[in-house]
Structures are given as C-alpha cells and as structure tokens.
Amino acid sequence: MATRFILTPGSAEFGSATFPQLAIVNTTERIPVLAFDAAVDEWCYWSVVVPQGWTGAVTAILTLLANSVAANADSYWEVSVQAVTPGGGTADDTINQSTTTSYAAVNAGNVLHPTTAYQEVALSITLTNMDSAAAGDSLRIKVSRDANHASDDLAVDALLKSAEIRDSA
Amino acid sequence: MALLSSADEQRVARGLMRTWSRDTESVTSLKGDILAAVSAINTYLDGAGATRPATSINAAYPLAFRNAATVAQKGLLVAVIALAQTGNLALVRQILGEID
Numbered sequence: 001m002a003t004r005f006i007l008t009p010g011s012a013e014f015g016s017a018t019f020p021q022l023a024i025v026n027t028t029e030r031i032p033v034l035a036f037d038a039a040v041d042e043w044c045y046w047s048v049v050v051p052q053g054w055t056g057a058v059t060a061i062l063t064l065l066a067n068s069v070a071a072n073a074d075s076y077w078e079v080s081v082q083a084v085t086p087g088g089g090t091a092d093d094t095i096n097q098s099t100t101t102s103y104a105a106v107n108a109g110n111v112l113h114p115t116t117a118y119q120e121v122a123l124s125i126t127l128t129n130m131d132s133a134a135a136g137d138s139l140r141i142k143v144s145r146d147a148n149h150a151s152d153d154l155a156v157d158a159l160l161k162s163a164e165i166r167d168s169a
Numbered sequence: 170m171a172l173l174s175s176a177d178e179q180r181v182a183r184g185l186m187r188t189w190s191r192d193t194e195s196v197t198s199l200k201g202d203i204l205a206a207v208s209a210i211n212t213y214l215d216g217a218g219a220t221r222p223a224t225s226i227n228a229a230y231p232l233a234f235r236n237a238a239t240v241a242q243k244g245l246l247v248a249v250i251a252l253a254q255t256g257n258l259a260l261v262r263q264i265l266g267e268i269d
Contacts, residue, residue, distance in 0.1 A: 038190060038200060039183035068195040070202070070237060117195065153199040157190040 002169040004058075005048050007141065008162055009034045012044040019044050020145075025065060025118060025159060033065065033159040036075075036145035043078075043144035046163075050083070050137040056168025058127040060107070062143070065159040068117035075113065075145060076152035078106040079125050079163075082140040083133035092131065103142060104131035110151045113158075120161065127165075141165070170254045172215040175208075181253055182207045184265030185246060191266070198237040203246075206234035210250050 009032040020034040080103040111123035213229040
C-alpha cells in the first residue's frame, strides 16, 4: 500500500458553478477545508500525473469534518477519474480538453459523521473505475458530494480537509 | 398569505441549512427532519390564517425536529415560512442567502 497523492483544499481546482467553498476551521489555526453544500451537489477537481510504479487496486480516503450533527447523519460522496495518455491513441486520449471530458463511472460511498463537533472521520472509497490509468497519464480527479442522494442526510456543510489516493504498491 | 408549494418548502429548507452551516450552528436534525418541519409549519401557519389552531406552534413540529432544534432555530424557521407565504421570496433570499 503506497500513498500516491495527498489532495488538499489549497490545490483544488474549481468549475464555473456548483463548487465547494474554500473555508476555514479554527479561527486561530485557520485550517483550510472545502465546504460542500447540504442541499445541492457540489464538486471540485485535482490535476495530477500518475507516478511511476503505479499498480493494483486504488483507494481514495477522504478526511471529513462537520459541525455537531444528528446521530445517524451520513454524507454521500463520489470520486471519478479521467485518465489521458499524452499522445496516446484511445478515444479518451484524443479528446479536445478545452471542450470535452471523459470521466469513468463514479466510485461512491457514504460515511457516518460523529456527533461531536468537528471530529474527523475517514471515508474509504475503492476506485474500481479508474479509466485505465497508467504511469505517466494525465489524471483529473473529481470529488463530489451527492447531497441529494437518499443516503445523504447530513443537514449541514460537509467539510473536506484532505484526500489521499493510495495504490497497492 | 398562501400555502407554499413543495418546491418553495425545499427552498426554505435549503436556505435554513445554509444559514446554519454559515453560522456554524450545531444542527442536530437530519435533512429530512428539517424539510418535514418546514412542511408542517407551512400547513400550520396557512391554517391559522383562517381558524384558531388547536395546538401550539411547538406541538406542530414533527417530534424529531421539536426535540432536536434550538428555540432560535425554531423561531427562524417560523419567521421565514411566514415571510415566504407572503410571496416575497426575494426578501427571503436577502435573509437566508441563495435558496435554490
């Protein structure tokens, strides 16, 4: 098991709409987080390059916080991946990136939040759909809170502190 | 004053959740409990316009929200539903922020 990427709020990339707010937890420490809305789906992206030695099953671990919440309050998350081989020959590799995306199917999971305010919880999502990512590929990772999913009943913003991407090396 | 549509009930519930998130309030209700409370108070206030209610406002909340919400949260919920029932959603937006 090897950590391949640590995705932080400061390095997130945002679309033109429905993006999470870059926010702060702890007025003294000023810990950056991404605040994902409770009512409307929001998402953001990270751009990375798949490292050499990349192998096996891939997992995303999302580190999440929320203010004190109801017992049994879950948030529901989706992680999707677009892998492009520069100069490669598949349909994915030849897209016009100015106008087109080619994400693989989403990988999803939900997590129960602690009722204690701002206590961290980790959600592990196995990235079964990795768009055939290989070493050297240009990778876009999209993280989304599916706020209107039936399994998402957390009534406040869910705060993403970081995300780790692991492979099986 | 008019009964809110279910779409407007959802707008009010969204606005309340965002307000409480922005104000970093403790919200010990589930998303569905808030929407159910909005719907119940929408019906209660609309009925109260014509007939004296048989119960208090507090008794009109569904049990889960009644037990979980603070007095201030219940007060804001009633206030914005009453305001929304006037048809002035623009004013509701000024108070709660984006509700869509």
